[in-house]
Amino acid sequence: MNSQLSMDDAFSQITYNSISWGSTVDGPGLRLVLYLQGCLLNCPWCHSPHSIPIKYIPILFFPDLCQTLGQCVDACPRKLHTLEEKKHHYNRAECLSCGACAEACSDNRESNIAALRTAAVQIELSELWKKIKPQLMLLRSNGGLTISGGEPLLQGNVLPELLDLCKNENINTALETSGFIPDMHLSLLAQRVDTWLFGLRPNSCYSNQVSERILSNLGQLVKSVGAGRIIIRIPLVPEVVEHVGWKTKLCSILKRYGLQRIEFLPLNPNTDFYYLAMGKDAPGYGPMKAGIAEDAVQYFSSRGFSARLVTEA
Numbered sequence: 001m002n003s004q005l006s007m008d009d010a011f012s013q014i015t016y017n018s019i020s021w022g023s024t025v026d027g028p029g030l031r032l033v034l035y036l037q038g039c040l041l042n043c044p045w046c047h048s049p050h051s052i053p054i055k056y057i058p059i060l061f062f063p064d065l066c067q068t069l070g071q072c073v074d075a076c077p078r079k080l081h082t083l084e085e086k087k088h089h090y091n092r093a094e095c096l097s098c099g100a101c102a103e104a105c106s107d108n109r110e111s112n113i114a115a116l117r118t119a120a121v122q123i124e125l126s127e128l129w130k131k132i133k134p135q136l137m138l139l140r141s142n143g144g145l146t147i148s149g150g151e152p153l154l155q156g157n158v159l160p161e162l163l164d165l166c167k168n169e170n171i172n173t174a175l176e177t178s179g180f181i182p183d184m185h186l187s188l189l190a191q192r193v194d195t196w197l198f199g200l201r202p203n204s205c206y207s208n209q210v211s212e213r214i215l216s217n218l219g220q221l222v223k224s225v226g227a228g229r230i231i232i233r234i235p236l237v238p239e240v241v242e243h244v245g246w247k248t249k250l251c252s253i254l255k256r257y258g259l260q261r262i263e264f265l266p267l268n269p270n271t272d273f274y275y276l277a278m279g280k281d282a283p284g285y286g287p288m289k290a291g292i293a294e295d296a297v298q299y300f301s302s303r304g305f306s307a308r309l310v311t312e313a
Helices: 071-075 100-105 125-139 159-168 183-192 208-225 246-257 272-277 292-301
Strands: 013-023 030-036 059-061 081-084 087-090 116-118 121-124 143-148 172-177 195-199 230-236 261-266 306-309
Touching (some): 013 125, 030 125, 059 100, 071 100, 100 116, 125 159, 143 159, 159 172, 183 208, 208 246, 292 306
Parallel strands (some): 030 143, 172 195, 261 306
Antiparallel strands (some): 013 121
């Protein structure tokens, strides 16, 4: 197994870190969600830190699942795994993410029983299509495929083929993006996607250069597909919606581009999960202030926008 990545690999390969087989919060209807690897942003509230790396695939370690059988000790070429008194020690600081330990721990990274797993897998698009097509055929009457991330447009070179496969089978498509992506991929994919889920974060966490690129790409997308095919998505996290002026700023942006639909997303309750699996400190957010979500929906609805809080059915 090679856990080193290149986004310039052959167009027939795609790298994903997980699949949700039946989501009700990622586009219209019931969706299969494909989460792709790699992101250029490093948002402090990200609930998927394992999806950020671009040049390598992180190793996830779940100590509670370790059976202390020792396959990883023998497999690791750098001898970074040790077992002492039935306790597993993993020296992450010197790990090169070669993936040998994860391969030895389990033959199936998606089994959810292995203590060591690679955070993503690189696969031929034809093999991925075989994997997801049966479920998509079931969903095409009341949902479809949503491509998310990470930032899926970093793999925009291979997505036209996947989207065309969906179109040939009359499968609805949606794509979620941060907006901080290569322009060429945005223009290449604009008309191939039925619904765009565009993430906006009206705060000071991004530099002016990053914010300007995001808004520039949003403007290009509106010109390409029209405002009606774009849904703005706002995460309900403190850095985004607990500072003065965020609603006014967002309202101004929406009016500038003629956008009408907004979705607010509650903080993922499992945010700490992947941070701990990567050996990182979790963000540790406390609960949102009471009424934040309801106030946001009411504020934008009263100003003529279609606003809603997205929750699992």
